[in-house]
Amino acid sequence: MTSATMIEVRDLTKTYGGGLFKKGYRALDGVSISVGPGSVFGLLGPNGAGKTTLVKILLGLAHKSSGDAQLFGEPVGTAEPRARVGYLPEAHRLPLYLSGRQVLELFGQMCGRDLDWVKARVPALLELVDMTGAADRKVREYSKGMQQRIGLAQALIHDPELVILDEPTDGVDPVGRAAIREVVLDLKRAGKTIFINSHLLMEVELVCDRVVIMDKGRIVKQGTIQELTPRTGRVRLELSPVPANLEHVLAGLGSNLVKSEHGCELQANDNEIDQAVDRLRAAGISIRGLEARRMNLEQAFIETVMRERA
Incomplete structure (x- = not known):
C-alpha cells in the first residue's frame, strides 16, 4: 500500500460457517480495491453481493478469512486508523429524546474529543448539512431526510479523513437526496475521501469518481463512470x-x-x-x-x- 492510498484491499475472502465436512458460504471471494485520497468511491451490487460484509471488515466489525485489508497503511481493526474514519450506518438509530445539537455533542465526546472542541465544531457541521434551524429540536421530530443529515454530521464530528456512508440516501425524498449529494461534493472539495455503499445508482453516478460493481462476493467490473458507461x-x-x-x-x-x-x-x-x-x-x-x-x-x-x- 502506498502512503497516498486510503483503503487498500487485496485478495480478500470471507467465508461464513463450514467445517470439516461442510462447505461454508463465501461472502467475499478474492476482492481487491484501492481508494485514493480526495475521491468519492462507489460500491454497487445487488442484495447478497458482499457489499455490507466488505464494509464491516473495513471497520473492524467482522474478521476476514484471508487476504489483506488496510486503512491508511495499517491493518483494519486496529484503533489508530479506525479513529480517522467517520461512519454512517444503514438504518442508523439516534437517541430520539436528544436534540440534533446534543446528538453531535454526545458522539463527539464518544470519539474522545474535548467537549469545548466539539461545541466549537458543531455550528459549522450544522451549517454544512443545512440543519442549523432545526439543531435544537428533538430527533423524534425530524423527517427521514433530517435524520440522515444529522447522522451525516455525526459521522463528521471528529473531523475524519475517510468517511464511509452505508446507503446514505435510502428512504430519503428527492429534495433530501439532493441535499446529501451536495454535502458529499462539499466534503470532496474539502479534501475528504468518501466511500459510498449504495443501491441508488443515479446518486452514485452523480457524485462518484470511481465505482466497483460486485456480485456473489466478487468484483465483476470497476472503473471511472466514463469507463463503465460506454x-x-x-x-x-x-x-x-x-x-x-x-x-x-x-x-x-x-x-x-x-x-x-x-x-x-x-x-x-x-x-x-x-x-x-x-x-x-x-x-x-x-x-x-x-x-x-x-x-x-x-x-x-x-x-x-x-x-x-x-
Whole structure:
C-alpha cells in the first residue's frame, strides 16, 4: 500500500460457517480495491453481493478469512486508523429524546474529543448539512431526510479523513437526496475521501469518481463512470437552422435519424459523424452542439450483472 492510498484491499475472502465436512458460504471471494485520497468511491451490487460484509471488515466489525485489508497503511481493526474514519450506518438509530445539537455533542465526546472542541465544531457541521434551524429540536421530530443529515454530521464530528456512508440516501425524498449529494461534493472539495455503499445508482453516478460493481462476493467490473458507461452509438446534433431537407443532407449516413425542433439524433459511427459534420457545414448549417450519447450507470450495472449470471 502506498502512503497516498486510503483503503487498500487485496485478495480478500470471507467465508461464513463450514467445517470439516461442510462447505461454508463465501461472502467475499478474492476482492481487491484501492481508494485514493480526495475521491468519492462507489460500491454497487445487488442484495447478497458482499457489499455490507466488505464494509464491516473495513471497520473492524467482522474478521476476514484471508487476504489483506488496510486503512491508511495499517491493518483494519486496529484503533489508530479506525479513529480517522467517520461512519454512517444503514438504518442508523439516534437517541430520539436528544436534540440534533446534543446528538453531535454526545458522539463527539464518544470519539474522545474535548467537549469545548466539539461545541466549537458543531455550528459549522450544522451549517454544512443545512440543519442549523432545526439543531435544537428533538430527533423524534425530524423527517427521514433530517435524520440522515444529522447522522451525516455525526459521522463528521471528529473531523475524519475517510468517511464511509452505508446507503446514505435510502428512504430519503428527492429534495433530501439532493441535499446529501451536495454535502458529499462539499466534503470532496474539502479534501475528504468518501466511500459510498449504495443501491441508488443515479446518486452514485452523480457524485462518484470511481465505482466497483460486485456480485456473489466478487468484483465483476470497476472503473471511472466514463469507463463503465460506454457510448451507445447514438449522437445528438444541435443545429441552426434546422433545414427542412435534413434527411436529404444526411442521406446514407448512420440510421434511425430522428428530427427535432433544435436538431436531430441518429445512430452513427465516428466516420459517419465526421461526414455528417462536413455535409452540414457545406450546406451552411451551423452546428451548435454535438453529444455522443452514453449508457447510464443503471443500464451498465444491469448489463454487467446479467452477463455474469448468464
